[in-house]
Amino acid sequence: MNIRILLAALLTLPLFNSAFAETPEEKGLTIAMEADKRDTGWKDQKSDMKMILRNRQGQETQRQIRNKQLEVKGDGDKSMSIFDSPADVKGTAFLSYTHATKPDDQWLFLPALKRVKRISSNNKSGPFMGSEFAYEDITSQEVEKYTYKWIKDETYEGRETFVLERYPAYKHSGYTKQVAWVDKEMYQPLKVDFYDRKGDLLKTLTYHGYKQYLDKFWRPDRMEMFNHITKKSTTLTWENYAFDNGFTDRDFDKNSLKRAR
Amino acid sequence: MKLIPHILTRAVVVTIGSFCILPHGWTGEWRGNIAGEFRYFPQEPLDPRQFDGANFSLAAQPEYYTQWDDGNQLFVFTAFARLDQNDDERSHADIRELAWTRISESWELKIGIRKVFWGVTESQHLVDIINQTDLVENIDGEDKLGQPMVNLALIRDWGTVNLFVLPYFRERTFPGVEGRLRTIPPVDTNNPIYESSDEEKHVDFAARWSHYFDIWDIGVSYFYGTSRDPLFVPNNDGSALYPAYNIINQTGLDVQATVGDWLWKLELISRDGFTDRRYTALTGGFEYTLVGLMETQYDLGLLSEYLFDDRGKDSTTPFDNDLLLGGRFTLNDVQSTEILAGIIFDLDNDSRTAILEASRRLGDAWKLTVEARGFNNIEFNDALYNFRHEDHLHAELAWYF
Numbered sequence: 001m002n003i004r005i006l007l008a009a010l011l012t013l014p015l016f017n018s019a020f021a022e023t024p025e026e027k028g029l030t031i032a033m034e035a036d037k038r039d040t041g042w043k044d045q046k047s048d049m050k051m052i053l054r055n056r057q058g059q060e061t062q063r064q065i066r067n068k069q070l071e072v073k074g075d076g077d078k079s080m081s082i083f084d085s086p087a088d089v090k091g092t093a094f095l096s097y098t099h100a101t102k103p104d105d106q107w108l109f110l111p112a113l114k115r116v117k118r119i120s121s122n123n124k125s126g127p128f129m130g131s132e133f134a135y136e137d138i139t140s141q142e143v144e145k146y147t148y149k150w151i152k153d154e155t156y157e158g159r160e161t162f163v164l165e166r167y168p169a170y171k172h173s174g175y176t177k178q179v180a181w182v183d184k185e186m187y188q189p190l191k192v193d194f195y196d197r198k199g200d201l202l203k204t205l206t207y208h209g210y211k212q213y214l215d216k217f218w219r220p221d222r223m224e225m226f227n228h229i230t231k232k233s234t235t236l237t238w239e240n241y242a243f244d245n246g247f248t249d250r251d252f253d254k255n256s257l258k259r260a261r
Numbered sequence: 262m263k264l265i266p267h268i269l270t271r272a273v274v275v276t277i278g279s280f281c282i283l284p285h286g287w288t289g290e291w292r293g294n295i296a297g298e299f300r301y302f303p304q305e306p307l308d309p310r311q312f313d314g315a316n317f318s319l320a321a322q323p324e325y326y327t328q329w330d331d332g333n334q335l336f337v338f339t340a341f342a343r344l345d346q347n348d349d350e351r352s353h354a355d356i357r358e359l360a361w362t363r364i365s366e367s368w369e370l371k372i373g374i375r376k377v378f379w380g381v382t383e384s385q386h387l388v389d390i391i392n393q394t395d396l397v398e399n400i401d402g403e404d405k406l407g408q409p410m411v412n413l414a415l416i417r418d419w420g421t422v423n424l425f426v427l428p429y430f431r432e433r434t435f436p437g438v439e440g441r442l443r444t445i446p447p448v449d450t451n452n453p454i455y456e457s458s459d460e461e462k463h464v465d466f467a468a469r470w471s472h473y474f475d476i477w478d479i480g481v482s483y484f485y486g487t488s489r490d491p492l493f494v495p496n497n498d499g500s501a502l503y504p505a506y507n508i509i510n511q512t513g514l515d516v517q518a519t520v521g522d523w524l525w526k527l528e529l530i531s532r533d534g535f536t537d538r539r540y541t542a543l544t545g546g547f548e549y550t551l552v553g554l555m556e557t558q559y560d561l562g563l564l565s566e567y568l569f570d571d572r573g574k575d576s577t578t579p580f581d582n583d584l585l586l587g588g589r590f591t592l593n594d595v596q597s598t599e600i601l602a603g604i605i606f607d608l609d610n611d612s613r614t615a616i617l618e619a620s621r622r623l624g625d626a627w628k629l630t631v632e633a634r635g636f637n638n639i640e641f642n643d644a645l646y647n648f649r650h651e652d653h654l655h656a657e658l659a660w661y662f
Contacts (some may be wrong), residue, residue, distance in 0.1 A: 013467075051593055053500075061595050061625065087661030088628045089597070090292055113403060114378045118478045118519050123552045126560060130595035172552065194656070197556075250366055254473065255416060259335060259362065261326060 012105075026102050028148030028164050035187040037199055043068050046248040052130050052235040061086075063129055069140075070247050076100055077140040078252040082260045093260035095252060096121075100144040101170075109257045115194060116182045116254055132203060132225040132234040134174055143239025151179070160184040175202070186210060186218045203227050214243050289327035292311075293339075294479060296320050296659035300441070304650040307445050310438050310628040320412030322357070330598055333361040335410045339407075343398070349452070357407045369414040374407035378424075379482055381517040381526045382544040384566045384585040384605060388513035388528045390484045391467060393431040399617075400442050406431045420472030427465040430487045433461075434503065444493070444647045449501035454494060455487070456534075463508070481511040488535055492577065508591040509534040520623040524548045526566070536577065542570040546585065563590035564603065565573050574609075579644035582608045587597045587616075596622040612645060623658075630657045 022030065051063040064084040069077050076098025083092045091111035092245040098104045104121040124136035146166035154163050168175055177195040182188065189207055196202040209221035223236040250256065284569055298318040306313055320343040328335045339358035360504035369577050377391040383530050398404035409429045415422045435448035438607040457463040465486020472479055484603030491504035511532045518525040535540040546566030554561045568580035587603025615635040632655040639649040645648040 055595070056597065079345075085625070086622060087292070087626045088294075088622055088659070090661065113379075114376045116522070117381075118376075118473075118517055120519055120522055120524060120550055122522050123550070125479050127558050127593045130593060142648075173574060174553070192639065248366070250416070253416070255414060255421060259364075261328070261335075 013117045024150045025148065027150035029143075029160050029165070031150060031164060031187075032143050032146070032148050032166070035182065038187045039217060040069055040071070042214070042243055044068070044245050045241060046245055046247075047219075047241045047245050048239045050237045050239070051129065051131055051133075052237075053129075054233045061130075063131075068245075068247060068251065070249070070252050072097075076104065076142050078249070080257065080260060082250055091261065092168070093257050095254070095257045096139065098140040098142065100142040104139065107183060107254060107257055109260060114258070116257060122172045125168070132227045132230075132232055133236070136168070136170075136173055136175075137205070137225070146178075153184075154181065156181045159190060161190060183210075183217045188218045190222075201228055211241075215240055217243070233258070239242075268332050276352050289325065291325050292662060293321070293323035294659045294661045296657050297320075298655065298657045301654045302651065303654075304652055305651050306441060307647070308438075308447075310582055311441055311443070316348070316441070317346045318351065324358075333364045335361075335364070336360070343373060345440075348397070348437045348440030350435060353397065353434060355395065355406050357405075358466065359407070367410065367416050369412075370572070371412040371414075372407050374414065376405050376451075377410075377412070379480060379513070379644045380515050380528055381478070382515075382566055383526075383548070383564060383587075384526050384546075384568060384603070385544055385580060386528075387530045387542055387544055388480070388482060388514070390482075390489055390511060391425065391427070393433055393489050395434050396562075397434040397436055397440070405661075406434070414484060419489070421469050423471070424465075425465075425467040425470045427486060428462075430461040430463060430465065430506070432461065432506075433489070433491060435504070441653070442648065442651050444502055446495070446499065446501050448493065449496065449503055452496075452501075452503045453491070454503050454505040456505075457487065461487075476517070476518050478517045480513075480515045483582065484509070484511045484513070488532075490535070490577070492536070494617065504525050507535055520548050525551075534576070536572070540570065541573045542578070544568050550591070558593045560589075560593065562591070562593040563587075564589060568605070574642070576644065577609070579612075579614075580605070584608055596650065598622075607640075607643060610640040610643060611638045612643045626661050628659050630659070631655070 011231045026178040046068045049065045049067055051065065053061045064088060066082045066084065067079060069079045071077055079217045080097050081094045082090045096104055106119050106121045108117045108119050110117065125134050128138055130137050145168065147169055149165045151165055154161055161183055164180045164182055166178045166180060174196065175194050175196055176199050179193040180189045181191040183190050188210060192205045193201055194203040203225055205225045206224060207220040207223055210218045211221060212218050219238065219241055221238050224233065227232045298320065300316045302314060322339065322341045324339040326337045329498055337358050337360055341357050341588060342354040343352060356374050358375055360375045361369055363370045370635050380386045380388045386543050392405035392650040393408065394402045394403040408427060408431060411426045413424045422512055432450060432453055433449055436443035438447050447605035463486060467481055467482065467484040486508065487506050488509040491506050493502040494505050495502055509532055511530055514529045516527045527543065527545040529543045531539060531541050532544040544566050546564065548562050548564045550560055550562045552560050564585065566585040568583040568585065570576040570578060570581040575579055584606045585603050587601065590600040592598040599619065605614045615637065620630040622626060635652045637646045640646050
C-alpha cells in the first residue's frame with residue numbers, strides 16, 4: 001500500500017483515538033486501512049480457482065484458472081492467471097501489475113500465435129470470462145482505490161460486522177457505490193452489494209468458508225455473485241492455497257508469461 | 262500357476278504406479294485440437310486445373326508438455342497434420358514445436374523446433390521473421406512452420422535480449438496446381454533457388470532487445486540470413502514460378518503505447534539484399550476500444566492501420582500505400598463470441614480487400630470459426646491481381662481436448 005497514506009494514518013490515528021470523535025468517513029478509512037494492514041506480509045501465494053457460471057435457467061458452465069500473486073511493497077500486487085478450461089483457451093495466460101492510482105499494466109498471452117499482447121486496463125466494468133464478476137471485482141483491492149464511509153455496526157449471519165460504503169476512486173468503474181459487511185474479527189468482507197451507475201442494486205457478492213493461513217491471513221474458499229437484474233450467478237471456489245512459494249519478479253515478467261502453462 | 266499371474270498383476274500395477282509418480286514432479290499432459298474445415302469459392306477459378314466451388318479438409322494438432330526440476334526445465338512437442346480434399350500441397354504435416362527449455366533467474370535457454378512471434382500490429386506482421394509462413398494454411402500469414410533454433414534469452418534490468426542461431430531454413434508452403442488462393446502460374450516448390458550455396462543449410466542469426474516502461478512496450482530486432490519471403494522467377498515455358506530466397510539483413514522496430522482506451526502501434530523494417538536496393542516498410546495505427554458500448558456488456562474496438570512500403574509500385578507486397586479500417590466486436594458472453602471485420606483500401610487505385618472473422622464457443626469443447634474474404638476491384642498492376650476470383654468463405658469446427 002501507499003507509504004504516504006500509511007504515514008498519514010500513523011500520524012492521525014492517535015488523534016482520533018484520544019480527543020476527537022471520528023467522522024463516518026474517517027472511521028470507514030480506518031477500517032479499510034486496518035483490513036489492509038492485517039492482510040500485509042503474505043509475500044506470495046498461489047491457488048486453483050474454479051468458476052461456475054449459471055444462467056437464468058440454472059444451466060452451468062465451468063472454467064478453471066490457476067492464479068499466482070506476488071505482494072509488492074509500495075504498489076499494487078503482481079498476478080498471473082493461467083486458463084485451463086474451457087479447452088479452446090487452455091494455455092492462455094494473463095499478467096497484471098496493479099497500481100493504486102495509475103492504470104494497471106496488463107498483458108495477455110495467446111498460445112496459438114505465441115503472441116503477447118499488451119491490453120488496455122480500462123475495461124474494468126466488463127464481465128470476466130463471461131461471468132457475473134467484472135474485472136474490477138477480482139483485481140487486487142488497494143486502499144486508495146476507494147473512498148469510504150462507515151454506516152453502522154450490524155450482526156450479519158451471527159457475526160459482528162462493520163457496514164461500510166465504498167466509492168470507486170478510479171476511472172471507468174461500473175459502480176457508483178459498494179456496501180460491504182466487514183467481519184470485526186477477521187477484517188474481511190462477508191458480503192458486498194454493488195450499485196450500478198444509475199445507483200440501483202446490481203449484484204450481491206457473499207464470501208464463504210474463510211480459513212486462516214500462516215496463522216494470519218484469511219481466505220474464503222467460495223464466493224457467490226448474484227446479478228439481481230439478469231438473475232444469473234457465478235460461483236468461485238478456491239483450492240490448494242499455498243504461501244511462501246518463493247516467487248520473485250521473474251515469475252511475473254513477459255518471459256514467464258510466454259511459457260506459462 | 263496362481264502365483265505368476267499375481268506377480269504379473271503386481272508388476273503391472275507397480276510399473277503403472279511408478280510411471281505416474283516418477284520422476285518426481287513429472288507432470289506430462291496432452292492437449293490439442295481436431296478441426297474440420299469447409300471452404301467455398303463462389304467464382305470460377307482463373308486456371309481450369311484449380312478446383313471449383315467447395316473443398317473439405319481435416320486437421321489435427323496434438324501437443325505434449327512436461328516440466329521437471331521445479332518447473333525450471335520444460336519439454337514441449339506439437340505436431341500438426343492436414344488432409345485436404347483437392348490440394349495435395351495443402352495435405353501436409355509439420356513439427357510445430359519440439360523443444361527443451363532451461364530457465365534460470367537471469368537467462369532462458371531454448372533448443373529445438375519452436376515458434377516465436379514479434380510485433381504488435383494486426384493487418385500484417387512485418388517485424389515477425391523467425392518462422393516461415395505456412396501459407397497453404399491461411400493467406401493471413403499467421404500460421405507458421407516450426408523453426409529449428411538455439412535461443413538464449415538474457416534477462417536484465419534494462420530489458421530482455423534474445424539471441425538466435427537458426428541452423429536450418431524452412432521453405433514457404435504454396436498451394437498446388439489444383440489449389441485455390443494461388444498465383445497464376447502456380448509456385449513450383451520442388452525447385453527453390455537460393456542465393457547462398459549452402460541453400461537451406463545456411464545458418465541464420467537474429468537478435469532482439471525488448472523492454473517495457475510505463476505505457477510503452479518496445480522491441481528492436483535484427484536478422485541476418487535467408488529471407489522468409491521469396492521472390493518469384495518464372496520457368497522457361499512460363500508454366501510455373503520458382504521461389505527465390507535471397508540473403509537479407511533486416512532491422513526492425515515494434516512499439517506499442519497503451520494509453521487508456523487507445524493502443525497506438527508501429528512496426529517498421531529496413532531490409533537490405535532482398536531486391537536491388539535497401540527498402541523501408543511500416544505499419545502504423547491504433548485500436549480504440551469503446552468499453553461497455555451504450556451501457557451494455559459489449560465492447561467495440563475501432564482499428565485503423567496505414568501500410569507503407571517505400572518501393573511503391575515496385576513493391577513485392579500488395580500493401581505499399583494502403584489503409585485498413587476495421588472493427589472488433591466482443592460480446593463478452595459465456596461463448597466468447599467475437600467478430601472482426603475490416604477493409605484494406607489501396608490508396609493508389611480502387612483495389613479493396615475485405616475480411617470478416619467471427620468465432621464462438623459451442624458447449625465446453627467446440628469452437629466454430631467463420632472467415633470470409635473478398636477481393637474487390639483489383640487492378641491489373643496490383644499484386645493481388647491473381648486473387649481477383651478468390652473471394653471465399655471458410656468455416657471451421659474444432660474440437661479441443
